[in-house]
Amino acid sequence: MTGEEHSGEAPRCALSVQGLSKTFAGSLALDRVDLEIAAGEVHALLGENGSGKSTLIKILSGYHVPDPGGRVLIDSHPLEFGSPETSYHLGCRFVHQDLALIPTSSVLDNLSLNGGFPTRWGTIRSRSAKQLASSDLARVGLDVDLAMPVGMLSPAQRTGVAVARALRQFGRDTREVRLLVLDEPTATLPENEVDHLLDIVGRVAARGVGILYVTHRLDEVFGLADNATVLRDGRKVGTFPVSSLDRRKLVSLLIGTELDEVRAASQALHSEGGDAVLRVHNLEAGPLRNVSFEVRPGDIVGVAGITGSGREVILGAIFGAxxxxxxxxRVGDVQVRSYRPREAMDAGVGYLPPERKTQGGLMEFSARENLTVTDLAPFWQRGLLRRRGETAETKSWFGRLAVRPAEGIEAPLMTFSGGNQQKILFGKWLRRSPKVFLLDEPTQGVDIGAKAALHRQLLDAAANGAAVIISSSDVDELVALSHRVLVIRGGRIVARLQGDEINVAAISHHALGADEEVAGV
Amino acid sequence: MSERRRSLNLGLERFSGVYLWALFILIFGVWKPHLFLTKATLHSVASSQAIAAMLAIAVLVPLATGAFDLSIGATINLSTIVVTWLQTTHHWNMWPAMIIAVLVTFGVGVVNGFIVVKLRISSFIATLGMATVIAAIQSIVSGQSQPLPPTASAWNSLTQRTVGGFQIVVLYLIILAVFFWWLLDHTPAGRYLHATGGNLEAARLAGVRVDMWTWLSLIISATVSGVAGVLYGSLSGPSLTFGSTLLLPAFAAAFLGSTQIRPGRFNVWGTMLAVYVLATGVKGLQLVTGVQWLNDMFNGVALIAAVGFAVWRQRTSAARRSLAPPTDHGDSHSDDEAVEVAGVPSSG
Structure with a gap:
């Protein structure tokens, strides 16, 4: 959609990666990867966590030095590895998910900060600073007040400011910008703002800049990219013209058949029927209004909805977070009061929060302490907390969840990889055998292997009679796992899908509000 | 190779205070053997620091839960004044006077906790403000004049009786230290207190009653300060101003202690070690030079050095880890690099 303007010229190569490998401690994170991006091309780089895409980006930015043998050309100039300066001078720019903007400073100040303000006699020449900033913004087609604090902009506008800043030219000998790497720029954007950002990206590409667009939102790929390269386990699965792909094909390229297997396993489970174990009646919290539903033991219920719909607060509100x-x-016969996590736990509820670092784990505490903190009673005997029992239980969960490194039970949680952290946090709830297991974004930021293991644990929990409720922004995951899916839009449940009604298209349709009718409660 | 390096690091990292202590003793022992290497020095260092050490334990508990109690200096002072004022001005018996003094400080802790937990005011501000309020209350009670020291011999022998050459206050300190070591390291309560300080939100979502533990920790710090204040009154006699001079050393010891024995955690034995290493250094230097400003200088420098060291340690281990920052939502940067670290056994 964006490369056309330049199709008349001889195609220049903004980026050419040839045979790039990177070994970390004996394991290959990147295995002979090739990649080409033409000037003005938007190229999507896709891969699950651990697929090697961030390793690739960090080689381009000069952070990692690859194994000998590989080559990277920026506009046919070879990139000297391990040198961020060279990468910059050759015209590579990076915008990361953490935009590195100062929210309390104005747009103008943020744009000027790392390049310096134009000054005379040590005083900022505000008029020329403003002119510069305006032209930066015009370059990306962003129309915002320069005096506005960045924190008051919408997320898409903020990303736009970061892009505008990245494209600014500093230093005489710096070459023109050739390659812009956007590292998951939309990971935290509400869906309705994504279009705005895609506009910005299109505009930059139209200037002849090659764009490497890293994302895990598959829908964007179709609206935006010319080509897509898929990485899995450090290997390149292939580069495909986006027009030749559909979502289903893309998912199987990314993760293989794992989700199909999960879906089959999930469908094989049948609810034990009987009375609902969780009854939510007229729940009001955040944007949520009048949300009611019931879940029976053995049920797996998915909750879908865009960020801001209320989907992201529903489980926390039920648990008391x-x-x-x-x-x-109500859990069984017990009514659980608001904002009382302990009460919910005593009633048999477990809750895995969406943010591992800030809500889920005690990052500086050992894996053992994280695992046992939910229930210390079994180890409290004759006036002492018995370390031996704790260690034994932790070991058994490490075995059951295949946590690596297996001997790391005394290592601080933060030293584990994302997937293993999540396994430990799963264990901390599973050991209580919850009757109701609430999971917010259960597999976000974990690699494929861990994802599969976590899905299996969820299915096991349901098979053992737990009511499992999953809120996830990963619609493919919800489709694979859920017996039922509640779609939330604007704070209300707008659809309750089950059986064959559960598919990505239906969920997106309801979540984005293509129809206005509200499903009965 | 890495295995050996790790155990070596561990020893140096965890017990650097012990080495420093040995070094002090060696240096001053060689320098002034007749003055420094004496039982009298041992006994005097042990008992002169006992109250400061108790206050360090007091401040340790809220620090473990992530709260500051800056009012302990004022609280210990209030306790001393109340316990002596009741005895000399109102002619109370020492035991009821002691009980009232401790109850008053318990009340201070309850108020501190209320302000922090219920009014949601940061503990730093809340206890800073309370410190001044308590000082005002002390002035009201004492009428700005120092009460006379009680003369009962039972009152003096409460702390000054000697046991094996040491004043008995040292024994009280050991009992207190053992109790808090047990409480913080060997009970579920201790685990919850530490978890609250480790990550308030994560602890709350794991079912830890973080508000209760924060409140309780502030009650503990005030009450322990109160007990220490009573003992100070018996040991040294009443003073209107000694409390504030003990505040900073207590924090210095607690922070320095958090780099020892169990680095990264506020712990009792690390704190005790810190108190006595500092005291030994100060004592030795005083014997050598005879100057009086050493104590302040030492404690100030130690506090900054301890916190600086903790920050540095955090940064280096974070740098080691930034090879593998823990993954966050949708952040794919880490798993790749976790591989990098997985090969190197990460020393916490």
């Missing part, structure tokens, strides 16, 4: 304005939550 956040306050409810109204409504009741």
């Amino acid at each position: 956040t306050e409810r304005r109204g409504g009741t939550v």
